[in-house]
Amino acid sequence: MPVESTLSSDGKTLTINISGRFDFEIVQEFRNAYAEHKDVDYIIDMRATEHMDSSALGMLLNMRKSLGDSAKVSIINCRPQIKKILTISRFDKKFDIE
């Protein structure tokens, strides 16, 4: 499964792992992953993400829109090229990027 979500044991943090390509193919899976859990902290782990295109940025922005600005969303373990994309698109203002 390219998208796998795991809820922490205390039920407060949802980690979404994305492996392979983060693109339009997984638009529904990604939406389902965060839509199923409300009022938690979200961590998007990109350690296995090899590539992302503009639709991934669109998905992340829609996630932010649907969760609201108050929700805490972190993006972690980005590869250099993906981090570059996120920085140049100014995503560091909307998400915590580590």
Added chain:
Amino acid sequence: MLSVIVGLIAATVILLSENIAIEASALAVFAVIALVSLRMSSNKNDIEPQPIEIPLCEQPNIQKAFRENESSYESMTKRIHSLDSAIRNSTQTLSSSFSGLGSTSNQTNHLINEVMALVASSQSAKTDNDEEHISVEKFASEVGDILGQYVALLVDVSEKSVQAVHFIGDMVNELDQMFALLVDIRTIAEQTNLLALNAAIEAARAGEAGRGFAVVADEVRKLSQDTDSLSDQIRVRAEKTKSTVTEVRGIVGAIASMDLNNAINAKGHVDSMLQGLEEMNSSISSTMDQLNSLNTEVNHHVSTAVQALQFEDITTQVIADISKNIHVLDAVNNQLGKICETAKIKEDDSHLIERLNEILMVERRPHSHEEPNRASHNEGEIDLF
């Protein structure tokens, strides 16, 4: 008389400090001779045995030595004058070349300031609205801005497209629920059909009385069949809708999916280019600063050198002193010559004259060979000794 001798010795000592030691030694010998001769003339009356005396004027070398000394003083004066003028010329040349160096370094300073102004103006051009003056920095920063806008546009389009895809997904969900409802309608129609069938059977069993009821049952059965076919038609249409919507979803997805790598790389290139330009400008600035301080140093050295060139005054003074001393020596020499014309020397002391001849022979020669280029020195006359 003693005072004359002391004066002579003093004049000799003055000369000893310069490179004209030969003249000094000659003078010393003359002084001794004069002393001896004058002593003898003064003691003549006191001493009983009259020694044999030779008039000094009869000694040919003594007269020649006086003449030679005279011409030596003349040539020394000339050489000192030429030394003086050589020092003056060199000093003038050095002065003018140092002032030339100073003005060159000032020009260099000027050029450096021009370059600095150029660098500064190209840096400030970013804020200028001057259309004619487009610097590389301005162009690069414009390209960077446009790329940034392009990336922002792509992200915006993707965001809206993904939003549309989400709505399409919701719509497909609705359609799927509609299909479930259509299945329910179909079930109801089938059950109605079965009921109508049962009603027809019951009507047949009732015989003549159920004939009218059989007609109703038949109509109900037809209605259930119509409902079934209608729900079928709705299902076909809804399926068509669903496939169309799925196609739209694919198209919107394609709009959403743009490869960002080229834009990101280009943006990175522009950024590093701008950074490189900035670094180049700052390195030019620092180099120019270094050049400026080097120039200041050169100016400082030049002014020190110009100050040092004032030694000319000192040398001129020293040369004037030497000239004066030579004049005094010349006069002394003249006077000694006149004294020698009437003076006499004891035969016993003739070795003093021989010593003088030796000195003249030995001491003159190396001096004349040391500086043969000095035109004022008459070599032919010296060769006579």
